[in-house]
Amino acid sequence: MENFWTTLLYAFISMFIIFNYGMVLGGVVYKIIARVHGRFGPPVWQPYINLVKVMGVRTAISHGIMFWLGPVFRFTGGIGLFLFMPVLFGVPWMQNFSFSGDLLLVIYFIFFGQLGMALGAAESGHPYSPMGIMRGLSQVTASEVPFALAVIALAAQHGTLSITEIVAAQQGGIANWNIVTNPVATLAGMMAFLGMMMHAPFNLHIAPQEIPIGPPTEYQSNFLSYMQANRAFFASAKLILFMNLFFGGATNIPVLVGKTFSLYMITVFIGVVNPRFTLENSIRWFIRIPTVTGIIAVLIYTF
């Protein structure tokens, strides 16, 4: 960070790109789901319309300071997560503030927004809010296990926890990607990925359409706009993380779009053809095959 202002400017540019990318991605997913359901579906720019609409809603109710701060925590979590990650390998203006910390920082910062959101929604006083949070948190603890094991296996493989260095080690063709060099860890990581992207069968906790449950139902107006904007950042950030960890990263924007889009589609396709798991089901699922896979991935490097 020779020049702080340059870094800041670059960060804003990358944020702008990723925000729009995330929004469009969301729209594409709406479309795909609709088509699978046999509907025409909304336009791909529907998320922008949604965002503008909720920002214009005049009803804004606050249940207290923590409730008010919940979306702020959530959005900070999403943006922060993105900012701590190097986006494009070897491209100086897409490194964000990744000098702040390594992979562990990124993984742990995922929880920042979730915890803040949980506190905020819980203050709403709705019994369903904590229920949704309980479901979300419970599932996260389970899906994090294979993910952590996959990350540990990668760290053991490359002898580093720096995302940039992990990406660097994968340069030079598909043969060097971790999906090829470390398929077991990738498998474990991708199974965890399903849980982390909040698509079926692991989306019980964000199921507002069918049962009025979870934080999104309690927030309106600009509170909700923060949460929707955050989803764009958060989803993209997670996609970039997985791309960096297992699929060789990206050196330019088309590659980035191509890889992250394909990654996202995996969860969308699985989600769209699957029913929803109950909480117990999904926890048990994560604790069995993905975790065992993760343990195998780690054991390979232990012995």
Added chain:
Amino acid sequence: MVNPIYIIAVLLGIGFILPLTEKKLSKLGPWVFYAGMIFTALVSYQWFRFFIVSGGETYHIFTAGVKPPLSINLQIGLFESVLLFVTNLTGLAGAVYMTKQISETGVRAMVLLLLLLLGLNGLILTRDIFNLFVFMEITAISTYSLIGMDVKSRSLSAGFKYMTAGGLASAFLLLGIIIVYSLTGTLNLDGMIRSAEGIKNVKLLSIGSMMILFSFIIEAKQFPANGWALDVYEGTKPGVAGLISGIGTTAVFFGFYKIMPLFTNETLKIVMWAGLITFFFSNLMGMKQENVKRMLGYSSVAQTGLVISVSAWSFMLGNDKLIFPMIVLPLLFNHFFTKTGLFWIAGLVKKDTTGLWGSITENKILHGIFIILILALSGFPPFPGFWGKWNLVLAMSLDSNFFYIWVLLAGSLFEAAYLLKWAGITLKKDKSKDILEYNSYKMLALQIVVLIFFAVTVYYFMTGNFDHTNGGLHFYLPFALGTGLLLLPFIPEKLKGMISMSVIAVYAFYFLPDQNGIGRFFNAMFLSGGFFLTFATLNRKDRSRSFYPLLMLMLGSLIALVNSDNILHFFFSWEIMTLSSYFLIHRGKGSAEESFRYVMFSLAGAFLMLLGFAYSFPNLNGQMSFGIFAVPGQFTSLSFILISIGFLVKSAALGLHLWIAGSYAKAEDDTSAFLSALLSKAGIFGFVMLLLAMGAPSAGKFDLAYILSWIGALTALIGTMMAIYEEDAKRLLAYSSMGQVGYIILGLAIMSGLGWTAALFQMVNHFLIKGILFLAIAGVIYRTGTSEMYKMGGLIKKMPWSFTAVMFGIIAISGVPPLTGFGAKWLMYEALIEKGWYLQTGMAFFASTVAFLYCFRLIHAIFLGQPKTEFRNVKEAPAWFLIPQYVFIMAIFFFSIFPRVLIDRISAAVEPFFGKSLTWDGNTVISSLGYWNATAVMTIVGVVFVVLAIGLFIKLPKVQKVKQFNIVFAAERPETPELTHFAYEFFRPYRRAMGWMVRPYATRFWRSVTESAYTVSDALRKIYTGNGQTYIFHILLVLVILFYISTGVK
């Protein structure tokens, strides 16, 4: 100097005169009696002073002016004078105790007491074996009569049983004396011992000594030939029972002690093991006993067995001159005074069942004496029993007799179990009033005995192998603080708290700057934590005599522990810490069972630690420095394992954690913060000490540090898992504490610079967080009166400051950046991956995500959701609680922004042992695997957060604020907030999926262990049927067995 023969003459003389002049001088009788008693005490004091102060030489008295073998000779040396003095003084106290009985029964009681004392004095003084027999008979006859004086069927039958057993013993003794006399031609003990070596007829001599041994075994109440003795203790009036157990046992023991040199090594070996077996089994059987006097009887028999066993061993080694004052005397004194005292206390209480002793607290002094005597008898420092046992364990280890130490400590644990259970009952007030039978004579006598005991305790404390020059201050500090505050019961509580705080502050000011190394962190933590957490105690309204003394004793012992420089200092402080924390926990409501569990686990752990010390002790030829662990010895890994178990108990490691939730939860709310924030670090300090001294040895193929790492990781995971299902906030935090300490153990086990940095960073982090959380919860409980989380809810509006504190606490504990918790996690994972322990890393990671669940639950169930009607008017927690919380929060923020301040210091302390593991580039810390810039993270997060918050504020100028219960869901308006707060069994689905992880295997295991111990205890004691014939059968059985053992079965 008055010739000690006058003691015998005067006692005998008065004994004769009293009945003769009963009618004429009836009023003068008691005066003469007491004068005689005082005379004996004075004469023995004179001799005592002569030997102790002037260091006089052993003095021989020849009766009839002729030398042995023609005359009977007496001997008074240092030991005799000491025993004589305490016996006569206690005898006098006994006479005072029995004043009422004496005035009722008249001359008879006086004569019997005089005769008893005469017999005992004779036993101590004489060097003539036949004379010894005579004095033993005098003692026995006067004892039966004293027992039988209380004309009740129980006492009469007890007296009769005593007579039968005593008769048998005398018969054997006489036979033995005859045989030995026929061979040696002398009755003088010294002569016998001298000429016994040259005797050719070895067979006959061994038969003679076997006869004496038989007599000895019966008279010394060895297991199982001791049923009669238990009946005697139970059936006799406490005044007499106290005398029998105290001075009676002592003098008889000393009589036999003089004969012991006659025994061959084989015989001594039998005596040694018989004594130990008696100690073990009597204590085991005592566990199930509820009758006070009979329980004391078991303890009495056990203690006698131990003393005899050690004496026999000392003669085997040929080292009796050293072992007698170092081990035998402290053990004997400990038994002597505590047993006399406890029996006499039993005489002041109307109830015989331990369970009914709750109201003894009505008399504060009596209760205080009772507790002190119980602690002394249980072998806690600083009482003589502690020194005796400590020296015994170490001496035994030099003799490589480890099995003996195992049995000894197991027996001691049983003894502590029943004694502390009894003490625990009296610490809780119950409603049964009027159980005391106050009598000022009895109190006076008791106080005399306790005073002498104090003197003896101080003597052993001052001479007890303690280095007073080096760091001595630390060892006096806890006692000075504790007793100082105890002696100031009249000053207000707040003042006591402030005095405590200022003492800590002054001490820290003078002491901390000179510190360096790892110890400094512990010192700084204990002192600063002690200071700020004590601040919270200023909120106390109730006056309490014991709270601040105990608190200061605990803090002082923690400081002493950290600054100890050898194993004695360490163990001493450890015991004091255990004891003071036990009493602190016991102060909480309904805590009797939980605190008992705590102290039993701690004590068992401490005993294993002592065993571990013993296994390493011979490495440096009897030095007590920590250096013994650095020298590779035969038992290095065993020693490591045993000591580790001691520390693991204190750290509540998985499997040894049973005590933690209950004792943290039931302790008073402000005390829990001390327990979790400070006391839980004692085990960690132990590991630091042990690992630095010993490294991490391997046992066979197993690397012990590797095993330790799994224990740490599993503790972290399962502790956390248990926390999420708790309904009680304090139990939740207790399990959280267990999990967090698990991380610290895991970090230490890595045995690398990074691992230790992680562990110590985590330790400081945990100290701050648990200080905040426990105090915040204490404030909430103080206002709401409940610790069940689901009963609360929505308190954020009433207690915003407490809420904010808890919020920062949970963010920090869960490891979410940007607060310190992340630093701890970052260091830990980097260290674990660097070490190559990937599975443990995964487990630690899992644990840390599960921690989110309880963190959220804690804050949601209490502060968020719907407020309950009954707590509509609660106020914010008192400032006393809040101020320390916010001091800790400031510390957390400081270390979050500038972790370098802490990490640099930790690395510097760790570097000498493990080398450099971290480098810095500005604010970025770089390990071999990754990097982290806390300042940047904090700045970025802070800026983004503030910008977004301002943005929302601008865009939402007119947000409608609603009351907490103003909610609608699914088109319905809820009617009762009680039914709208979702908090009970919050993680039920999670439990359905993951509950298998927290099945109570450990609880079941330990329950079966205790239950089997009690069952065995109960089954064993059934052999004492109360039937005299059965007892005689036992005696004969033992004699037959002894005969076969000593002759060798062919």
